[in-house]
Amino acid sequence: MSQDVENSLELRKKTRPKHIARLELLKEQGRLVIAGPHPAQATTTPGPDGFTGSLVIAEFDSLDAAQKWADSDPYIEAGIYAKVVVKPFIQALP
Numbered sequence: 001m002s003q004d005v006e007n008s009l010e011l012r013k014k015t016r017p018k019h020i021a022r023l024e025l026l027k028e029q030g031r032l033v034i035a036g037p038h039p040a041q042a043t044t045t046p047g048p049d050g051f052t053g054s055l056v057i058a059e060f061d062s063l064d065a066a067q068k069w070a071d072s073d074p075y076i077e078a079g080i081y082a083k084v085v086v087k088p089f090i091q092a093l094p
Contacts (some may be wrong), residue, residue, distance in 0.1 A: 002053045002075070003083040009050030011080045012037075018074035025056050033057040034093065053081070057089055 004012075013015045026032040035056040040049035054075070061068035067086045 001055050001085050002070075002073075002081040004051055004053050004080055005082045007050070008080045009048065011078050012051060012075070015074050015078040017082060022073065023056070029061040033059065047064075059089075063088060 010082050019040065023032060026035075035058070035088065036054065037051040038053045038055065039046035040052050041047070056070075058066070058069075060069065063086065069084050070076075070084050073084070
């Protein structure tokens, strides 16, 4: 899970293709469970309020490998994410 810096929408728009390309690779490898942004407003189109962060649930061989993957996200390099938390996840449902 990540948390954006304030007013990150324009940076997100510019950096999104690189960010999505990495997620697409995980998807092609069959390791992506779910991914998406957290809108600042309870709507699918938050407008100028943008997003407050993102959530990625994916399969990695280790927590260290997941952290390394998260640390190399283009959103980090662009200064969009203020904080990224990587922790284990066990899918109980469905």
